[in-house]
Amino acid sequence: MERPALLSHTEMLSGIALGLLTHVLFKRFEPALAEFSLIPIILGFIGSVIWSLSIPQTLSLVISFLSALSSSVLFYRLIAPWHPLHHVPGPFLAKCSQVWLFSRLYKGRPRVDQRVLHEKYGPIVRIGPNEVSLADAASLSVIYGGKPWVKGKSYSFTASGGAATSETALSSIRDHEEHKFRRRIWDRAFSISSLKEYQPAIRRRTEQLCNQLDRLSTTGSLDLQEWISYFVFDVMTDLAWGAHGGQGGGNALIEGIDPDGAIASLRYSLHLAGMTKVLPWFARYLLQFPWVTKKMKQFHIFSRQMFLNRQKRGSNPLNKSQRDVFYHLLGEGSSKGAHLSVNALQADSRQVVTGGADTTVSAITYLFYCLVCNPERFRRLQTVVDEIFKRQPHGQDIDIETLNKEPLLDAYINEAMRLEPPIPFQNQRIVPEGGTMIRNVYLPPGTHIRSALYAISRAKENFSCPDEFRPERWLPGERHPGEIFNAKASIPFITGPYHCVGRNFAMQEMRYVVAFLVRRYDMRLIDGFDRKRFEEGIEDRSLLEIERPLEVMIRQR
Numbered sequence: 001m002e003r004p005a006l007l008s009h010t011e012m013l014s015g016i017a018l019g020l021l022t023h024v025l026f027k028r029f030e031p032a033l034a035e036f037s038l039i040p041i042i043l044g045f046i047g048s049v050i051w052s053l054s055i056p057q058t059l060s061l062v063i064s065f066l067s068a069l070s071s072s073v074l075f076y077r078l079i080a081p082w083h084p085l086h087h088v089p090g091p092f093l094a095k096c097s098q099v100w101l102f103s104r105l106y107k108g109r110p111r112v113d114q115r116v117l118h119e120k121y122g123p124i125v126r127i128g129p130n131e132v133s134l135a136d137a138a139s140l141s142v143i144y145g146g147k148p149w150v151k152g153k154s155y156s157f158t159a160s161g162g163a164a165t166s167e168t169a170l171s172s173i174r175d176h177e178e179h180k181f182r183r184r185i186w187d188r189a190f191s192i193s194s195l196k197e198y199q200p201a202i203r204r205r206t207e208q209l210c211n212q213l214d215r216l217s218t219t220g221s222l223d224l225q226e227w228i229s230y231f232v233f234d235v236m237t238d239l240a241w242g243a244h245g246g247q248g249g250g251n252a253l254i255e256g257i258d259p260d261g262a263i264a265s266l267r268y269s270l271h272l273a274g275m276t277k278v279l280p281w282f283a284r285y286l287l288q289f290p291w292v293t294k295k296m297k298q299f300h301i302f303s304r305q306m307f308l309n310r311q312k313r314g315s316n317p318l319n320k321s322q323r324d325v326f327y328h329l330l331g332e333g334s335s336k337g338a339h340l341s342v343n344a345l346q347a348d349s350r351q352v353v354t355g356g357a358d359t360t361v362s363a364i365t366y367l368f369y370c371l372v373c374n375p376e377r378f379r380r381l382q383t384v385v386d387e388i389f390k391r392q393p394h395g396q397d398i399d400i401e402t403l404n405k406e407p408l409l410d411a412y413i414n415e416a417m418r419l420e421p422p423i424p425f426q427n428q429r430i431v432p433e434g435g436t437m438i439r440n441v442y443l444p445p446g447t448h449i450r451s452a453l454y455a456i457s458r459a460k461e462n463f464s465c466p467d468e469f470r471p472e473r474w475l476p477g478e479r480h481p482g483e484i485f486n487a488k489a490s491i492p493f494i495t496g497p498y499h500c501v502g503r504n505f506a507m508q509e510m511r512y513v514v515a516f517l518v519r520r521y522d523m524r525l526i527d528g529f530d531r532k533r534f535e536e537g538i539e540d541r542s543l544l545e546i547e548r549p550l551e552v553m554i555r556q557r
């Protein structure tokens with residue numbers, strides 16, 4: 001029998017019903033494109049082969065399916081009063097799709113966007129179909145503290161786009177028990193006694209940095225961020241794989257170049273990871289292109305080589321100054337070992353560099369930017385550091401523990417990280433069973449949240465003159481009467497069981513190198529330095545990245 005040119009009501013309704021059913025099934029999830037694209041293909045097959053439809057009829061069937069699906073999705077996300085986040089305000093496009101968030105990350109300033117959104121919509125803003133941004137200092141300890149909320153789904157994907165498993169790096173582990181087991185090993189690697197063992201590496205690298213800066217101080221301007229990157233990268237490679245007194249670490253400082261493009265490829269990997277984590281289904285396709293993954297693989301090859309070299313060399317358990325994080329991860333000091341698979345070991349030892357390099361680089365660089373923009377405060381820090389060095393017995397190197405106890409130094413570092421937290425956006429968590437009330441707004445269980453760390457630490461309700469670099473606010477004796485100061489609103493290392501395991505190491509490293517540099521050099525921005533352009537070049541996708549050079553003139557004091 002000849003079939004009519006148009007679809008019958010039954011076929012059209014089947015397409016629409018399937019569209020609605022698909023939405024019900026995929027509701028609350030961003031569909032994985034692979035699974036999703038199978039549905040119209042199967043529908044096309046059923047239409048043309050089983051129902052013997054013509055090509056135009058099959059296309060009409062598929063179009064009716066897709067139209068019903070997309071209308072249903074948009075209606076649900078934008079209008080339906082029963083959507084769990086219907087009552088939370090936010091940009092129209094953000095409510096439609098996660099693609100909006102991806103586009104903000106692509107532009108590289110989601111922390112600044114968050115602040116603008118909170119100024120417009122209030123402390124709770126919808127930034128995705130099932131995700132909200134919170135600018136509420138009081139809720140930080142609830143979300144990340146004592147009994148923390150589970151890490152969000154963005155942690156389920158590794159930088160290379162694969163699903164996170166128990167073999168991936170510590171920071172990707174979402175299961176509490178699994179995390180506790182792995183974290184215990186890391187905690188040993190960053191215990192007070194371990195921190196002492198890493199001090200020689202910090203001293204050695206600071207000396208190398210000063211040697212290079214001494215040389216460059218006579219030849220004109222230099223990009224301070226570049227040299228801080230080399231310094232931190234070398235320290236991190238020492239920390240991860242540099243047993244034998246740091247002999248296994250990198251050579252960026254000595255050679256004055258990015259070794260094998262490792263720093264650039266690490267940075268690129270982190271950019272890519274930050275963006276793809278908000279749109280994992282897209283990442284799976286994007287990461288199939290070799291030109292996208294080429295640089296990322298470069299870092300993997302570099303870190304794998306460092307790992308293998310270190311494994312081959314082994315370490316000397318009797319000499320404490322030769323220990324590194326790998327020593328603890330591998331369980332070299334214990335007869336039982338650490339029971340980690342090779343994949344987990346590689347991922348974790350890579351994590352030392354990915355977690356500890358660019359975070360510390362941006363914190364130190366931004367602090368120096370603040371110092372050169374505030375010469376009086378620069379001088380004050382120099383005076384205090386000079387005093388500390390003067391108190392040191394003649395001929396003795398400064399004791400890192402002494403610097404650890406200097407409140408002014410910490411005030412300067414804390415203030416720089418308050419203004420620019422090095423991980424401002426990647427802190428996603430999931431509202432637990434029972435939901436939660438924040439600022440009189442109910443957030444149902446399963447909602448994904450991100451704390452707007454940048455907006456919180458720059459909010460007037462938490463700090464007076466929030467956009468000013470005023471380190472004195474951290475010193476109780478120096479606060480003005482009535483000054484607003486809420487230390488809990490600035491948590492660059494997060495709090496609770498998932499807080500930065502490298503916090504004490506990072507603080508120790510920053511105190512040491514900052515004290516040495518301010519003591520040894522006077523610095524100023526080069527003439528014509530464009531501060532606005534520099535600040536606009538501070539981007540965040542995964543971690544904060546300072547994209548433009550910090551061009552300074554330095555002179556030995």
Ligand code: HEM
Nearest residue numbers: 170171352355356359360363422423492493494500502506
């Ligand atoms: C200024 C420097 C640093 C800052 C501001 C910083 C900040 C942070 C933050 C905010 C987190 C939590 C991220 C999340 O919840 O997803 C974190 C986790 C982590 N950081 Fe740091 N970090 C710094 C330096 C370091 C260093 C030097 C290391 C050295 C290895 C390190 C290793 C890690 C690791 C392994 C984690 C994962 C912890 C876990 O999941 O239990 N970080 N860091």
